[in-house]
Amino acid sequence: MTPDLSRLSLNTATTTRWTLEEAVAGAARAGLGAVGLWRDRVDEIGAERAAKIVADAGLRVSSLCRGGFLTADDERGRRGALDDNRRAVEQAATLGTRELVMVVGGLTAAPGPEAAASPYPAGAAADPARDLVATRARVADRIAELAPFAAEHGVRLVLEPLHPLFAADRAVVSTLGQALDLAAPFDPAVVGVVVDTYHVWWDPDLARQVARAGAQGRLAGYQVCDWVLPLSPTALRSRGHVGDGYVDFAAITSWVRDAGYTGDVEVEIFAETVWDAPGDETVATLVERYVRHVLPYV
DSSP states (O other): OOOOOTTEEEETTTTTTSOHHHHHHHHHHTTOSEEEEEHHHHHHHOHHHHHHHHHHTTOEEEEEEEEEOOOOOSHHHHHHHHHHHHHHHHHHHHHTOSEEEEEOBOOSSOOOHHHHHSOOOTTOOOOGGGOHHHHHHHHHHHHHHHHHHHHHTTOEEEEOOOOGGGTTTTBSOOSHHHHHHHHTTSOTTTEEEEEEHHHHTTOTTHHHHHHHHHHTTOEEEEEEOEEOSSOOSSGGGBEEOTTSSSOOHHHHHHHHHHTTOOSOEEEOOOBHHHHHSOHHHHHHHHHHHHHHHTGGGO
């Protein structure tokens, strides 16, 4: 029996050597139902042309990656981040996807050698380069600034918690619970969350938080890939194909299913070994792994 691949989505980060047109064609050849697009590929040809290529192939855009990086602590950085995210919202609307994935950003700057040599004395003000509390507060403020614009365009800001390994430089939101707390003041149709197995598989509270996301109507995406060891020198590029590592896909997929999620399942892999493989070979592997490790539980 032919497996149902209608909910399987190829994220263009997985086949980063392919152009958008090549990725869409590869997904269509393999019988997938959708593609998740990164803005670098969209920017190469424009959102309108990208939307037409996807539609002509009979596919959906499951999400647009990414908005975010909202943590700048100066006015110029704030304005630049807001302007870029408004452009991302407009791109998502043009592409026909409601879901704009948001990587919120890390600490504003690496602490200098002076800070390392001379720690702040007891009672002194926090070092801005290390102030997680203030940085997270800025994220909340900027989501509040962006939410009305997203709502006007029918786009949802989808907060993505990243593994704590990336808290310093990419995302000060590390758990699904933190993401849900940030989303709480807003309509679920405007601010949601995504579950990315690579980033949240380790969380002992994950089952409860996935159920919470479902109950609130905020579960806006499900991305899958595996946590493999050893980590590469560039930790961001240490992902593996589903089934190659430590993630319990049966459990997490079941939790996502039981939370009421019926949307697309994106395969998003950052790894040199995957990128160096022929694109069609990569797609064939992700299909086989999806059928074996994910499809029985969706």
